[in-house]
Amino acid sequence: MSAIAWTAVGSLVAWLWLLLGQGFFWRTDVRLPARRELPTWPSVCVVVPARDEAAVLPVSLPSLLAQDYPGPAEVFLVDDGSTDGTGELARRLADRHGGLPLTVGSPGEPPAGWTGKLWAVRHGIGLARARGPEYLLLTDADIAHAPDSLRRLVAAADTGGFDVVSQMARLRVESLWERLVVPAFVYFFAQLYPFRRIGRKGSRTAAAAGGCVLLRTEAAERARIPDAIRQAVIDDVALARAVKGGGGHIWLGLAERVDSVRPYPRLHDLWRMVSRSAYAQLRHNPVLLLGTVAGLVLVYLVPPAAVVLGPVTGSAAATLAGGLAWLVMTGTYLPMLRYYRQPVWLAPLLPFTAFLYLLMTVDSAVQHYRGRGAAWKGRTYTRPDAVADES
Incomplete structure (x- = not known):
């Protein structure tokens, strides 16, 4: 031949x-289980690092504030040196929409050895620590959640015994380039990190999707999150590896009710x-x-x-x-x-x-x-x- x-x-x-x-990896049926009710609902603090996110915040933040969660929950938005009024906009949105309590903080510029996002996450976790939450939801400022999103994430973690439950948010697909590139992005990611292997105990495959990561506070402290991964550019995968390396049990799947609202209309x-x-x-x-x-x-x-x-x-x-x-x-x-x-x-x-x-x-x-x-x-x-x- x-x-x-x-x-x-x-x-x-x-x-x-x-x-x-x-x-x-090519199967798309790794999803959160059907909605379940817990006898008691653990406390959760939502940490949202945000840098120059005024364009997407009016869509994403109200969806977090409107979470239908039966237990104690609070949102901490960390304004990471924004120049577009992100922090002030967040306060106005909270006043207008109500819902979960919102705290807006600002950590200042990150020191050498820290990425900006993880420095903001560190500040947000520090603010949340005073509340003693059992879980932390780390979610990006461009992610919109359905009203029952937090309830389903916590139920899946609690009943499944997971230290991390992460969902790959459904990215926006409207322009021609988004149609060509975005589904392939998730396809390639799943090929590198098959979701079924991630959730299997004993497997070395570890990954998460940074837009939506529910993290057990005890596991975060055990893995020294985020300090142990402070230099990571691909922070979601680094977080998953740190938690799994410390004996944690993690889960990653495709989202049905968690969406990214950030547009990528051009190939650029x-x-x-x-x-x-x-x-x-x-x-x-x-x-x-x-x-x-x-x-x-x-x-x-x-x-x-x-x-x-x-x-x-x-x-x-x-x-x-x-x-x-x-x-x-x-x-x-x-x-x-x-x-x-x-x-x-x-x-x-x-x-x-x-x-x-x-x-x-x-x-x-x-x-x-x-x-x-x-x-x-x-x-x-x-x-x-x-x-x-x-x-």
Whole structure:
């Protein structure tokens, strides 16, 4: 067989393994259980780090204040050096909508060795500690919660014995670029961190979705959250690893009633979202970068290339293997498209989206070596080992 045929066969083998051996990552049925009632409801403090979030806060914050939670609950919004009046807007929204009590705090600029978000989270947890909550809900300022969201999260954690219950918020999908990129973002995340493995005791796979993380306070103290992960750019995965490494039991699944209201209408917006942390995900390691690029090419780009080049080179084997690999790829993507209520014709376009992600990952590395890596909202973070340990 020709080289292109052997490469296509390798891609098909990779897809058969992903289909059956990667924790059934492509299934979208890992969800919170049906709503349950508890005899007594534990106390919860909601911590919301917010930096320049005035555009989304009128939608997201009222949904938190309106939580239908039977136990003691309070919201702490931490204004992380905003310049758009985020803190004052939060106070006005609380006065207008009522609901759960709201405290607005401001920690000042983060010291060296801390990301801004985690410094804000630390301040929020410090404010909440005076209330002695049994659980902390860490949620981003762009996340809108259905009225029973907190009740369902706590019930799942309490009845399941979980130290972390996290939901991957349903991201906005309205523009053409959002339709192409957003479902694939969650699909790729699940491929890296299969949800079923995360929830399995004894499994080393650990991840969370930073937009919605219910954390048992005792587990947070045991894992020294957030101090132990203060330099982490990908803080949700770092939090999950810290809790699981300390013997905690974690759960991650797709959300049904938790939504991100932040728009990413242009490719540029989505590009920044991915590229700011892609190289950090690879631990700023050039070898891992090369391996990732090679893997993306083999798994996602070889199948359509083989379908096109097979007839040109007269290799029926390349055409058949590439076509089968592309078919398996398309089939595994369909459940995520259905979850996002998107048309099925987007599924065969996954290789194109994967190519975009390949370019975003390379760009992330380029920006890192230019000193502009992990830049977000006016801050640029160095790689962790470039900062002196303050512990």
